[in-house]
Amino acid sequence: MALRNLLFCLVVAANAQTPYQWDLPAGFPKPRVPADNPMTAAKVELGRYLFYDRRMSADGKQACASCHIQNLAFTDGKARSEGSTGELHPRGSMSLVNVVYTPTFTWMEQGLHSLEEQARIPMFGEHPVELGVDDRFLDVVRADPKYLKLFGADPITMDNIIKAIACFERSIVSARTPYDRYHFDRDDTAISAAAKHGEILFFSTGFSCFRCHSGANFTGKPEEVGGYKAPTLRNIAVTAPYMHDGSVKTLEEAVTHHGTMTGQERADIVEFLHTLTDEALLHDPRLANPYE
């Protein structure tokens, strides 16, 4: 036990010194990290423990991870998410993959431009209550020897808890899908001929999918107040049900929902979307529940 604690301390100490490694392919956009919360391996690891800590909700039953499940690309597989008090959220849980690139958070324009601001909504929001975090969680963290080590010299405050969670969320980066190998590493065998045809359709003026789902993350800003955001299409094959209210059950229906097309065209677009699934990320131990 003493040896395990010693090793844990060594890992924590080593993490505090190491600059954060992104490991992105050449040409992939640079992550946007706010100046007041730089990435460190130590904060990411602390954030992981907090992200999965079910003691966070007032009733001790829910963590961030309850609605952001790793093998569902950090969504929850439900049409609309349920808070710790059973209140139903009006909208579905959004994927956290590549949030480091996200300029505007949540489904609609609410003026939320940083993860640190956004995290306060599920933590402290009352309309609806999601986690319902209160100061009792600070006492829990301050009394836990594991957290004392993970925090190191940083004071245990709600601000630092939020910053660490944001760091962990920013570490959820997908840049090594078959699509990325095709696009950034120029491996022409990484995706099928049908997927390449789906890509042509995706970027054709007839379908114009790319107008809203644009850039390396295939996403867009909410067009206007009251308009919903085009969410990222990365890992879209594992984030059913679809649309802001989960009203569409399958990826095929979700594609059809956006316009008329032949069965072959739909199949090829779906094939293309499947190339955006990051199997390694869905099972990456660095992003997994540390309590299991």
Add this chain to the structure above:
Amino acid sequence: MRIRGVWRPCYFLTFWLSQRCRIPRLTPWGYTICAMKLALALALLAPLYAQDVETKLVIAGDVAHPLTLSKEELAKMPRTSVTVKGEDDTETTYEGVLLYDILKQAGAPLDKQLMGKALASYVLAEARDGYQVVYTLTELDPSFTSNKIIVADTVNGKPLFPYQGPLRLVVPGEKKGARSLRMLEKITVVRLRK
């Protein structure tokens, strides 16, 4: 009834397909007509399906020498590369031929001829998927601008992706990429006043 001549392979093809895919039983001519419909549908969809599209650029309209440039002809022309900034300041380098050089070769009114009535001209670029964009001659003539609009055939040293190419226009210095038309097929010069 026996289907003869050129129709015979059509008949066999769809008959064979029907056995494999449980298409309802048809008369022999039914299978043949079905095969013809399939072929027609394939021919209509082919332009978007083709992944190894032939590199070809048609220059037409009010130019002295309308021409069609092949991959080899484009490769022989003076090459220019431009680097454009994209999402989060990522840089992408395209290489190809100045649109100015191509239109000059076709005899469009440029340089000293780009004056008076010739200024009321536009350049229509058209893509394989039907997308269209318009430029003016002054936007690509080096006597008017230092901006280099190119017809690119490579991206970061590799051939363009099928959804971009085989040729595309790249307009550096614009805040949006919307005029950097992909899947370029044809350029038409239109003189409004002659």
